[in-house]
Amino acid sequence: MTRFLHLFAIAIAVNSVLSTAVAQSTPYHAKELPPAGRNASVRLINPPEVEIARPTWVILRWTSSNPGGADEHFAVAHYGTERKQLDQVAKSHIRLNREHPTTVFRVRIVGLKPNTTYYYTVASMGGDGALDDLKSPELKFTTQ
Secondary structure (H helix, E strand, O other): OHHHHHHHHHHHHHHHHHHHHHHHOOOHHHOOOOOOOEOOOOOEEEEEEEEEEOOOEEEEEEEEEOOEOOOEEEEEEEEEOEOOEOOEEEEEEEEOOOOOOEEEEEEEEEOOOOOOEEEEEEEEEEOOOOEEEEEOOOEEEEOO
């Protein structure tokens, strides 16, 4: 019985050493990747459009070339009820897929007034707060 306990203790020690060695040798790709290079010429593929409209909120959607940079990104809309006075901002979080050449962005704008026309532009922004090199023309939507 003592021999069995001794062998059992050795097996546990070997397993512990092997587990530590495997954990320390985990390849880098299993961890968070460093940011990809930013795309200096981000362009709209599909222009912004209203995906869903309700009396007090809308979801805007657009597709651009992949902006690169950090995987953490935000869809951004600047909006307001007067042309050229887009003093309100809405942001929605997304994660980029480095393997895709394009990115679909969606931003939800809440707290809107029913039956009201809003003007807006869209952009994208990295998690570090830096805007990507993309801004749409000014467009408009009307809530229900």
